[in-house]
Amino acid sequence: xxxxxxxxQDLPLLVLIAGPYLSGxxxxxxxxxxxxxxxxxxxxxxxxxxxxxxxxEWLALPIIHAAGGREPGDAVFHAYQYPVxxxxxxxxxxxxxxxxxxxxxxxxxxxxxARGLPVVHDVSELPLRPQGAQEARP
Numbered sequence: 001x002x003x004x005x006x007x008x009q010d011l012p013l014l015v016l017i018a019g020p021y022l023s024g025x026x027x028x029x030x031x032x033x034x035x036x037x038x039x040x041x042x043x044x045x046x047x048x049x050x051x052x053x054x055x056x057e058w059l060a061l062p063i064i065h066a067a068g069g070r071e072p073g074d075a076v077f078h079a080y081q082y083p084v085x086x087x088x089x090x091x092x093x094x095x096x097x098x099x100x101x102x103x104x105x106x107x108x109x110x111x112x113x114a115r116g117l118p119v120v121h122d123v124s125e126l127p128l129r130p131q132g133a134q135e136a137r138p
Contacts, residue, residue, distance in 0.1 A: 003094065003118055003127055012051045012129055014091060016112070017042045018105035019098030021057060022073055032072055035100075042096055042123060050129025054092065056108070060084035086111060094126065095119045 003013065017039050025031035039055050046053035060081045069076035085108055089095075095112040097105060097119055109119050120126060 009127075010130060013093035013126065014052050014054055015046050015126065016085075016089060016092045016095045016108060017046070017053055017055050017098065018095050018102070018108040020100035020102040021104065023100065023102040023104075027071070027073055029072075039098065042098060045123040046096065046126065049123060049126050051094075051126060053096075054088065056081070056085040056088055056104075059088060082107065089115065089117070092117065096123065096126070097121055 019039050020035045021039065022032060023035070025035060036055075036057065039057070043053040043055070063084060064077050064080045067076050067080060069080070071077070082104060085104065089108060089111050092112070094117055095108055097109050099121075112119050
């Protein structure tokens, strides 16, 4: 894995966090929320390494709701969730793939690799940027 030389060493990477969201939940809102919490738990460690974390759901869910989506996994959800993730990947610099079976996360990884983006499985694999955690600490 290598990080693009086109990105200056002092700039943060935009890192997509990919992992189970609906997978393994059987549509249970509490299990979906637990999956989302696991995804979001990776955001602070990515930020503390000096990067900008992103979840596809942070962008897709408002669009899905505006388009009339009523519940995770409905037809509107599927019409927007993966296309939003694909557009987002066009702007990302790397992907953090969290453990767990997930068709959507596997698609994100395949698309990232096709674009030549690095895919990491642990936050520690991301380069440390100089503006890391110290800028956010009081």
